[in-house]
Amino acid sequence: MDQLNLFGLFSNPNEPVQINGGSYIYIPDFFPHSKASQYLKAFIETIEWNQEGMMMYGKYVKFPRLTAWYGDNDKPYSFSGITLQPKPWNTELLEIKKLIEPLSGTTFNSVLLNRYRDGSDSISWHTDAEKELGRNPIIASVNFGAERVFQLKHMKTQERIDILLKHGSLLIMMGELQHNWLHQVPKTQKIIGERVNLTFRTIK
Ligand SMILES: O=C(O)CCC(=O)C(=O)O
Numbered sequence: 350m351d352q353l354n355l356f357g358l359f360s361n362p363n364e365p366v367q368i369n370g371g372s373y374i375y376i377p378d379f380f381p382h383s384k385a386s387q388y389l390k391a392f393i394e395t396i397e398w399n400q401e402g403m404m405m406y407g408k409y410v411k412f413p414r415l416t417a418w419y420g421d422n423d424k425p426y427s428f429s430g431i432t433l434q435p436k437p438w439n440t441e442l443l444e445i446k447k448l449i450e451p452l453s454g455t456t457f458n459s460v461l462l463n464r465y466r467d468g469s470d471s472i473s474w475h476t477d478a479e480k481e482l483g484r485n486p487i488i489a490s491v492n493f494g495a496e497r498v499f500q501l502k503h504m505k506t507q508e509r510i511d512i513l514l515k516h517g518s519l520l521i522m523m524g525e526l527q528h529n530w531l532h533q534v535p536k537t538q539k540i541i542g543e544r545v546n547l548t549f550r551t552i553k
């Protein structure tokens with residue numbers, strides 16, 4: 350739906366928001382509430398979740414969240430020092446992929462799933478600029494369950510942008526964003542339930 354902006358002109362909420370060295374689209378109610386709740390339940394029940402980890406200063410450290418990697422090719426994918434082999438798409442993942450591709454302006458061949466069991470699960474500052482994704486990757490992130498704050502920090506200027514990722518929301522990161530901004534989902538002291546996040550990506 351069109352919205353009146355500051356100048357009384359119509360602006361499209363699906364139009365990318367331009368930031369310093371990148372752009373994004375955030376659609377809070379991309380999925381109807383009941384549909385989003387069905388997906389949350391399905392993903393918690395059917396995804397093969399693992400707690401991965403990595404070597405840090407000679408010690409194996411587990412990530413504070415569960416992860417899974419699904420996709421349509423057998424190219425291994427590396428992130429945060431680990432390499433994952435994708436599991437084949439399921440019905441729900443394919444359904445979501447089809448829905449978000451037109452808005453993203455690309456096709457995705459893989460998805461990384463993160464499950465934050467409560468407020469003590471998190472992901473710390475990083476970029477998704479892995480070399481397998483090429484220059485200026487488009488990354489579409491969909492969110493189910495507990496609302497969490499997604500934080501962006503500019504690598505040079507330290508500018509900050511916080512986006513509250515709602516149940517059923519879609520966030521598409523694009524342009525040069527991964528090369529200029531870090532992002533994280535910090536821990537929270539709030540008593541909150543589970544959250545499942547899916548980031549769709551295109552491995553070249
Ligand atoms: O959970 C989120 O919203 C972000 C996940 C993320 O940044 C990642 O998987 O690379």
Ligand SMILES: [Fe+2]
Nearest residue numbers: 475476477532
């Ligand atoms: Fe990320």
